[in-house]
Amino acid sequence: MSDNQFAALGLADPLLRAVADTGYTSPTPIQQKAIPLVLQGGDLLAAAQTGTGKTAGFTLPLLQRLADRSCKRAGHPRALVLTPTRELAAQVEEAVRIYGKYLPLRSMVMFGGVGFNPQAAQLRKPVDILVATPGRLLDHVAQKTLNLSDVEILVLDEADRMLDMGFIHDIRKVLALLPAKRQNLLFSATFSDDIKALADRLLDNPGLVEVARRNTASEQVAQRVHLVDRDKKTDLLTHLIKEGNWFQVLVFTRTKHGANRLAEKLTKSGIAAAAIHGNKSQGARTRALADFKSSALQVLVATDIAARGLDIDQLPHVVNFELPNVAEDYVHRIGRTGRAGHTGEAVSLVCVDEFKFLKDIEKLIRQPIEQFTIPGFEADLSVKPEPIPMGGGNRQPRAPHGRGNGQGHTQPRQAKAGPNATQRKPQANSTAARTNKPRKPAPRQG
Structure with missing residues (x-):
């Protein structure tokens, strides 16, 4: 790697050493644009698909901004990264550990589907950077094992997917728990109207970074x-x-x-x-x-x-x-x-x-x-189309309410698959949409 390519972005020596250890030779476009802006301390609105290097684009400057001192208060993280899924949370926290290996900062990951008590035990020690899914995060707040009043930097990663999965209510609850003065970084694959509305509420005069055109497929x-x-x-x-x-x-x-x-x-x-x-x-x-x-x-x-x-x-x-x-x-x-x-x-x-x-x-x-066609697998195009049942892994835009389980619960749409297919409207959870009742303290699955 040419260290100078990353050094030119303003990164400190411990981070340059960690980057060199990974074998990366030069910053990606999102890293070139985002890292200097985050280091300046301002808010950021970034559009970047997965695979563009966006995780390093926020973890590297986040680590540098926290490196001047380490957390002293148990259960009071200084940085919070919210992600929509368990897998993404685990990968982001892994990146924090990889890039922060030469810094005296502690991190942890938090999501459902695993034990609550081991996470509570981790929170009894100082944690600088917390990576979490929204539901389990709010469970810890409810159980008073976690306090967000010291958060200096908030990152919403894949914010578009969080909205698609119905996490907007949970996000609002988290925002209400954070100090008013903080740095906010919002990363999204697209700049939809919903994302713009969230950004307007969340961000203060943000820097804008966009490295991929909306809804484009990779030329690679x-x-x-x-x-x-x-x-x-x-x-x-x-x-x-x-x-x-x-x-x-x-x-x-x-x-x-x-x-x-x-x-x-x-x-x-x-x-x-x-x-x-x-x-x-x-x-x-x-x-x-x-x-x-x-x-x-x-x-x-x-x-x-x-x-x-x-x-x-x-x-x-x-x-x-x-x-x-x-x-x-x-x-x-x-x-x-x-x-x-x-x-x-x-x-x-x-x-x-x-x-x-x-x-x-x-x-x-x-x-x-x-x-293309493989001989023996040609399609019979005279076959009458059948309706396609939906469920399980699908999403619908703007689900009415997320369960906070790290995976989301929505009513999928029934798409028209052919001339005789029917279309069913999604059924919103009317009670959840009308009310904002406090959660039960029992841990959820995500």
């Missing part, structure tokens, strides 16, 4: 579509993996049940596969991700929410076993590959039920997706 990703009958998708996927000798394949399904079923079928066909979604225990999810990163697991089958925040270097293959019903999620999915200068491939297996979804995606990314 080769996108292809294979039209196939719905009952031949599993056989086609098995064929592609075996014939292409694919390893580290991330496969997306719409539902948790579908992810489980597909992982079981792939395993039976001799392909090491596992499913990852919100119903899996945190231990199972952590093991599956570790096995996948080490290539002990050939295929990871995931729902959209479970895959958000997965940080896997040089991931070569993403497969949309089922297209998402929200076109923007396609961009997030294929953004798992083609990262940090590496090339990747995104293959979508599309049946007649999903033609509307494909049309919406091509309209969003403003380009047709190349089609």
Whole structure:
């Protein structure tokens, strides 16, 4: 690495040493733009997809701004990073430890699905940087194991996903617990109207950083579509993996049940596969991700929410076993590959039920997706489209209320999949929407 490239951003020697240890040679565009702004102490509004280096873009300057002294009060963190999912929280806190290895700062990660008491025990010691999902964070506040009155820096990471998952109520509760004078950093994949509204409330004359155009697919990703009958998708996927000798394949399904079923079928066909979604225990999810990163697991089958925040270097293959019903999620999915200068491939297996979804995606990314055909797996285009049942891993924009479990609970939309499909409106939890009752103190699952 040329240390001077990072040194030119104003980073101190202990951080430059830690960056050098990771082997990174030069800052990414988001790091070049965000780090100096954060070091100046002002608020920041940044638009960046995952895979752009945004985590280091805020963890490095955050560490430097806290490095002058360490926390002395137990359970009173000086910096708070909020993330929508458990996996992302764990990865952010890992980055804090990696980059802060030569600084006398302590960090911890907090989310549901694991024991409450061990986290409470950690909070009985001083913690400088806390990375958390909103629900479990508020549980600790309710149990008085955590006090947020000393927070100097707040980071909302993947804020757009937090809003999509219905966390706006929890975010507002957290904001009410923080001191009025603090530095705020908001990172989002897109600048939607909701994000702009949140930024207007949260940020004070922020610096603005945008490193990727909204809703664009990475130029490093080769996108292809294979039209196939719905009952031949599993056989086609098995064929592609075996014939292409694919390893580290991330496969997306719409539902948790579908992810489980597909992982079981792939395993039976001799392909090491596992499913990852919100119903899996945190231990199972952590093991599956570790096995996948080490290539002990050939295929990871995931729902959209479970895959958000997965940080896997040089991931070569993403497969949309089922297209998402929200076109923007396609961009997030294929953004798992083609990262940090590496090339990747995104293959979508599309049946007649999903033609509307494909049309919406091509309209969003403003380009047709190349089609290809494997002999023996040609689609019968005369088949009548069937309605697509939704559930499990889908999201709907602006869910009425989040449960605070690190994964979100929404009523998915029933999309029109064909001429005879029906559309069902999402059912809002009217009680939750009308009231803002105090939470029960029992720990939640995220």
